[in-house]
Amino acid sequence: MKKCSLVLILLGASVGAQASNIVLNPGFESGTFSNWTQFGNTSFTTVDGTNVHTGAFAANFGPTIATGGLGGITQFLPTVTGTQYVLDFWLENGSGGAGGGTPNEWKVQWNGATIIDSVNAPAFGYTHMSFSETATGTTTQLSFLFQQDPSFFHLDDVNVDVVPEPATMAMFGSGLLALGLWRRRKA
DSSP states (O other): OHHHHHHHHHHHHHHHHSOOOOOSSTTOTTSSOTTSEEEEOOTTEEEESSSOSSSSOEEEEOOOTTTTSOEEEEEEEEOOTTOEEEEEEEEEEOOOSGGGSSSEEEEEEETTEEEEEEESOOOEEEEEEEEEEEOSSSEEEEEEEEEESSSOEEEEEEEEEEOOOHHHHHHHHHHHHHHHHHHHHHO
């Protein structure tokens, strides 16, 4: 009985230590841009099941210079001032045209500050992108901007999680150590 209680306590501590995604509709599984706000040039911007990383849907962005240049999506996230977050997502640059279709550009912004701005990127399959950012307020704006003249960018599985605190990880490690010692003593 004591062994079961100790395991449940440790399991509860590990579940409590896990972060959870604060992005709503992160994989576009609603089949729409719900919880996201579109802005700028939204021509050739859709959610469908054609080029997905996981699940049934992904977002597709193909705005062109001819139709107005960059367009994108944004979402306001609930954050804690001074807390560090990991932003990760999967992105694919369609293969239309030479070099992945130029001109093209993709950009990610965290609360208005540009994290990355890639111009005339070559074609690439779904690639995991990851960045560490700190919240400067209780709400943080996450934005993705795109232009892809002859093809499309495909975005899927957007994730923003709190970076686990070292103290939380130390507590979890101590719990595992205690369980190991308890099992050893029992044997």
